[in-house]
Amino acid sequence: MNLFIQLLLNGVVAGSVYALVAVGFALIFGATSHFHIAHAAVFSGAGYLAVIATQNLGLPGGVAAAVGLILAVLLGVALVRFLYTPLGRRGGQGFVLFLVSLGALVVVDNLFTINLGARPAQLSLGGWFHRAIPMGSWSMTVGQVALVAITVVAFTALLLVLTKTRAGKLITAYSGNPEFVEIVGRRPQRVLVLVYAAGSLFAALAGLYVAADTGMQPGLGETFFIISIMAVFIGGIGSVTGAFIAAMALGVLQNVLLMRIDAEWTLPVIFVLFLVLITVSPAGLSGLKLTSRRRPA
Amino acid sequence: MSTSAPEKVTNALLSVQDVHADVAGQPVLQGLSLDVREGEFVAVLGHNGAGKSTLLRALLGLTPTKSGSIHLRGEDITSASTPRIVDSGVALVPQQRGYFENLSVNDNLSFGERGSGRITRADVLEMFPILQTRGDQLVGTMSGGQRQMVAISIALMSSPDLLMLDEPSVGLQPNLVDTVMQVAQRLNAEYGMTVILVEQNIEKVLQVAKRVAVINRGRIMLDQPVEKVTADEIWRLL
Numbered sequence A: 001m002n003l004f005i006q007l008l009l010n011g012v013v014a015g016s017v018y019a020l021v022a023v024g025f026a027l028i029f030g031a032t033s034h035f036h037i038a039h040a041a042v043f044s045g046a047g048y049l050a051v052i053a054t055q056n057l058g059l060p061g062g063v064a065a066a067v068g069l070i071l072a073v074l075l076g077v078a079l080v081r082f083l084y085t086p087l088g089r090r091g092g093q094g095f096v097l098f099l100v101s102l103g104a105l106v107v108v109d110n111l112f113t114i115n116l117g118a119r120p121a122q123l124s125l126g127g128w129f130h131r132a133i134p135m136g137s138w139s140m141t142v143g144q145v146a147l148v149a150i151t152v153v154a155f156t157a158l159l160l161v162l163t164k165t166r167a168g169k170l171i172t173a174y175s176g177n178p179e180f181v182e183i184v185g186r187r188p189q190r191v192l193v194l195v196y197a198a199g200s201l202f203a204a205l206a207g208l209y210v211a212a213d214t215g216m217q218p219g220l221g222e223t224f225f226i227i228s229i230m231a232v233f234i235g236g237i238g239s240v241t242g243a244f245i246a247a248m249a250l251g252v253l254q255n256v257l258l259m260r261i262d263a264e265w266t267l268p269v270i271f272v273l274f275l276v277l278i279t280v281s282p283a284g285l286s287g288l289k290l291t292s293r294r295r296p297a
Numbered sequence B: 001m002s003t004s005a006p007e008k009v010t011n012a013l014l015s016v017q018d019v020h021a022d023v024a025g026q027p028v029l030q031g032l033s034l035d036v037r038e039g040e041f042v043a044v045l046g047h048n049g050a051g052k053s054t055l056l057r058a059l060l061g062l063t064p065t066k067s068g069s070i071h072l073r074g075e076d077i078t079s080a081s082t083p084r085i086v087d088s089g090v091a092l093v094p095q096q097r098g099y100f101e102n103l104s105v106n107d108n109l110s111f112g113e114r115g116s117g118r119i120t121r122a123d124v125l126e127m128f129p130i131l132q133t134r135g136d137q138l139v140g141t142m143s144g145g146q147r148q149m150v151a152i153s154i155a156l157m158s159s160p161d162l163l164m165l166d167e168p169s170v171g172l173q174p175n176l177v178d179t180v181m182q183v184a185q186r187l188n189a190e191y192g193m194t195v196i197l198v199e200q201n202i203e204k205v206l207q208v209a210k211r212v213a214v215i216n217r218g219r220i221m222l223d224q225p226v227e228k229v230t231a232d233e234i235w236r237l238l
Ligand SMILES: Nc1ncnc2c1ncn2[C@@H]1O[C@H](COP(=O)(O)OP(=O)(O)OP(=O)(O)O)[C@@H](O)[C@H]1O
Pocket: B023, B024, B028, B046, B047, B048, B049, B050, B051, B052, B053, B054, B055, B095
């Protein structure tokens, strides 16, 4: 039982990282249908840039983290502003946009690896980050608790913004009918910037945590991205809540599976389960749920 | 009702000169010219695929033109962006999905809001009373007719000087068709709004419009005051 609860806690921590990446991607993909794989570069970029800010500029950890966060958000915004939008204007979409995004990911990843080497780039936020909080027979570090708290707060804030504010409703409007946003005189470019900034902020938070926890490494962005994509599909495309719940569930499942199978097998098992689910219900779990109230015409 | 609408008010509110535009690589508008004066009610007719929607979309800057010019109040808007054209007082009720399904009626109306505020939410709700009790309903859960009323309401919320309606009555039950036609007529007569109405229903058009323009193969084939044309004449041109 003790082991189970500890694995559950570990699962919520892992799930929080997945959720941050997944919610950001769900927001972007739901609103724009861009298969923005360079989201992985925003994730790793946040970590790498923060490390560069401490190592090369000598900034304190917290300030460096803020710098990494801001630069990573700017990277996401720059990708849509200077790459996807001009491409879309020339008729490029779908697979072409995916390829361009993949290219951007490879370039950004390599730039960091060239500069920092393939060793884990560790972001030092101070001793508090790894300090264990005594919780009886279980334990969590301060960093882990902070991650879970930030994830929950950021997600709740996003939901509030989406449903209660003018900007959030504009995003909802755009995701359903982008052309009509123009017809009512709004500039779609602004919506895109808003969506990418918010989505990138989520990925960047995850990247900072990973850089401070285990260190950022080449390929890590892609790994987290793939798991998050699964969560986005399971949660139902376009649903940030679905992505959040599915990502948490994946994190918990992956850790709880450790009671029965070895660590190197948990991901393959999750992949197989994912394939089974997608075969049964291509629309993810939302495909299994009943549609909401419909007024008789 | 007969607010002595003067015939020759001012010079053209909208002036379309020899416009060419392609859709999906195919020529659609092929030298189309049309002048619309302030306060006019022009019906645009034409068979399926004639280019009616393309004309309205080009006027709003949604479909780029290849050549020719479009002027609004004498100002060249040929390659202006859609938001800019909307800001200068043009509103379009598109042929399809002129609303946000995933937002409530109230939120939809708010997105239309801009401009002088000459037409208020109360005015709009008075024209379409059925929307009064449905402010919080998601538009996606409404019937086709109700959605069309939302679409027209959104356009009206911007108090446009020029209102363009793209087949607003298609698929509506007969009494709703009449409601829509009456609203269009009233906006023109009472608010002095300039209206361009694309329609299939020739008989209805002849009852409400002041002028009829027929498009065929991307050009204007006939352009006359309603008194001077008959339904038969129009049929022959379609
Ligand atoms: N998305 C599209 N892809 C390819 N061709 C299109 C598209 N939209 C319109 N067209 C073509 O452009 C031409 C003009 O279309 P347009 O919509 O302007 O016609 P319309 O007069 O509005 O017809 P309708 O009465 O059917 O609405 C048609 O030949 C149509 O087939």
